[in-house]
Amino acid sequence: GQQLNQSPQSMFIQEGEDVSMNCTSSSIFNTWLWYKQDPGEGPVLLIALYKAGELTSNGRLTAQFGITRKDSFLNISASIPSDVGIYFCAGHQSGTYKYIFGTGTRLKVLA
Amino acid sequence: NAGVTQTPKFQVLKTGQSMTLQCAQDMNHNSMYWYRQDPGMGLRLIYYSASEGTTDKGEVPNGYNVSRLNKREFSLRLESAAPSQTSVYFCASSEPGQGISPLHFGNGTRLTVT
Numbered sequence: 001g002q003q004l005n006q007s008p009q010s011m012f013i014q015e016g017e018d019v020s021m022n023c024t025s026s027s028i029f030n031t032w033l034w035y036k037q038d039p040g041e042g043p044v045l046l047i048a049l050y051k052a053g054e055l056t057s058n059g060r061l062t063a064q065f066g067i068t069r070k071d072s073f074l075n076i077s078a079s080i081p082s083d084v085g086i087y088f089c090a091g092h093q094s095g096t097y098k099y100i101f102g103t104g105t106r107l108k109v110l111a
Numbered sequence: 112n113a114g115v116t117q118t119p120k121f122q123v124l125k126t127g128q129s130m131t132l133q134c135a136q137d138m139n140h141n142s143m144y145w146y147r148q149d150p151g152m153g154l155r156l157i158y159y160s161a162s163e164g165t166t167d168k169g170e171v172p173n174g175y176n177v178s179r180l181n182k183r184e185f186s187l188r189l190e191s192a193a194p195s196q197t198s199v200y201f202c203a204s205s206e207p208g209q210g211i212s213p214l215h216f217g218n219g220t221r222l223t224v225t
Contacts, residue, residue: 003152041219042217042218044216090154097161103153
């Protein structure tokens with residue numbers, strides 16, 4: 001099945017560092033979503049992007065919808081221990097009910 | 112404010128046994144989904160229901176059936192469980208009529224088939 005290419009697969013960073021992860025696809029999407037999953041829980045929405053070129057922030061998180069509509073990135077500034085988790089991107093194509101997910105980026109923050 | 116509620120949270124089955132995973136949402140969403148999550152595979156769509164009374168196959172429907180019981184509830188049934196169905200199952204809902212509504216997830220059912 002179709003999946004998004006998400007990188008990196010995992011990251012180990014020091015507390016206070018900035019983090020960057022991205023998703024790419026061979027298909028065009030009309031919406032990009034970024035989710036975070038804590039252990040034992042379901043994914044929780046962080047940021048939703050609806051327009052090509054859109055740059056949206058949510059606290060220390062910033063995400064952008066690529067101009068080509070085939071990619072998106074998520075930045076986390078000044079990481080803290082509670083940022084630990086798995087981050088997923090998801091793309092949605094208009095006219096469908098399906099969301100395609102990336103394989104996730106596992107983030108670990110060292111205090 | 113429950114959102115999406117899944118039961119049970121954990122389940123162990125023997126090969127060949129059957130079970131039904133339950134999901135209910137209280138957000139009045141029209142669309143509901145079942146995903147499975149496996150290590151390194153992300154989330155893969157099993158079945159979805161665009162609205163009450165309709166269901167459609169996703170990427171990995173083999174071995175599963177679903178029922179959209181009413182607008183609130185969407186169940187997933189394994190008729191004859193296999194070890195390959197060991198996974199974490201997530202139910203989600205969305206409201207596509209209001210622009211593009213993001214998916215809202217439950218906390219998952221962790222299923223082990225021995």
